Amino acid sequence: MDTGNRIPVLKLGHLLLVSIQVDMHDRMALALQEDLAERIVQTGARGVLIDISGLELVDSFIGRMLADIAGIARVLDAETVVVGMRPAVAITLVELGLSLPGVQTALTVERGMAMLPAPTDRLGPEADEEAEDAVGDG
Amino acid sequence: MSATAEGALPLRSDEDVVRARHRVRELAVEAGLRLIDQTKIVTAVSELARNTVVHGGGGAMTAGIATDGTRTGVWAEFSDEGPGIADLQQALSEGFTTGQGLGLGFGGAKRLVHEFDVRTAPGEGTTVRVTTWR
Numbered sequence: 001m002d003t004g005n006r007i008p009v010l011k012l013g014h015l016l017l018v019s020i021q022v023d024m025h026d027r028m029a030l031a032l033q034e035d036l037a038e039r040i041v042q043t044g045a046r047g048v049l050i051d052i053s054g055l056e057l058v059d060s061f062i063g064r065m066l067a068d069i070a071g072i073a074r075v076l077d078a079e080t081v082v083v084g085m086r087p088a089v090a091i092t093l094v095e096l097g098l099s100l101p102g103v104q105t106a107l108t109v110e111r112g113m114a115m116l117p118a119p120t121d122r123l124g125p126e127a128d129e130e131a132e133d134a135v136g137d138g
Numbered sequence: 139m140s141a142t143a144e145g146a147l148p149l150r151s152d153e154d155v156v157r158a159r160h161r162v163r164e165l166a167v168e169a170g171l172r173l174i175d176q177t178k179i180v181t182a183v184s185e186l187a188r189n190t191v192v193h194g195g196g197g198a199m200t201a202g203i204a205t206d207g208t209r210t211g212v213w214a215e216f217s218d219e220g221p222g223i224a225d226l227q228q229a230l231s232e233g234f235t236t237g238q239g240l241g242l243g244f245g246g247a248k249r250l251v252h253e254f255d256v257r258t259a260p261g262e263g264t265t266v267r268v269t270t271w272r
Contacts, residue, residue, distance in 0.1 A: 023156050023159065023160070024156075025151075025152035025153050025155060025156045026152045026155070026188070027152050028152075056163070056177065056180070057159070057177055057180055057181045057184060058181075059181050059184040059185055059188075060185060060243055060246060061184075061188065086177075087174075088173050088174045088176075088177035089177060091174055091177075091178075092174070092177045092178050092181045092250060095178065095246075095249050095250055096181060096185075096246040096247075096249065096250060097245070097246050097249070098246075
């Protein structure tokens with residue numbers, strides 16, 4: 001696998017964080033979609049935050065990938081927020097005719113985090129054990 | 139109008155589409171386009187380069203700085219020897235698609251640039267030329 005060509009997916013509590021810092025070609029975008037779906041299931045994440053402040057453009061392919069990620073996450077019981085879109089990208093996206101159906105957006109990472117379940121909320125199976133341990137310790 | 143062009147950039151893969159975006163971004167900066175116009179033409183280039191790869195069976199892009207009297211701009215031309223487009227009006231209409239994820243590509247790209255010219259016929263390939271002026 002060309003791991004150097006993959007966008008890293010970071011886990012923060014029960015959120016997954018993705019910061020797209022490179023100009024993605026289409027296979028990278030599709031790989032990200034698959035990686036995120038797998039990580040949501042693996043980690044029981046309840047929220048996905050995608051930072052696109054590094055992206056100089058969102059064309060129809062990347063736009064559709066973002067919409068698909070939001071759709072896939074939704075059926076896996078996780079919410080998605082896309083943050084950090086540049087103004088020129090937003091204007092271009094609208095003129096292109098893309099509306100990113102079903103994608104929640106926020107201006108900044110902080111605001112996006114606030115829209116998602118808190119990292120410690122609604123713990124999944126693994127975290128339940130951790131939580132029980134924590135209670136035992138207390 | 140006069141135009142200078144560098145060598146043709148082949149369009150055969152996903153990576154070539156990214157190269158096409160980068161080349162036109164550089165030209166747009168060189169031509170002094172505003173950021174918003176840079177973003178628009180580079181996005182249009184992304185759509186058209188992908189069309190060339192996916193629908194045209196591969197092809198090439200040439201691009202350069204355009205001058206017309208006192209005006210300066212950027213142009214890019216995409217050509218392939220693919221199946222061509224039988225119904226151009228339909229291809230340009232919103233939401234039309236014959237392939238994966240390209241429903242907005244052609245008509246969307248047209249809205250993002252100042253000039254948009256297509257030469258195509260069934261079996262004779264497609265050439266699309268776009269220009270954006272400063």
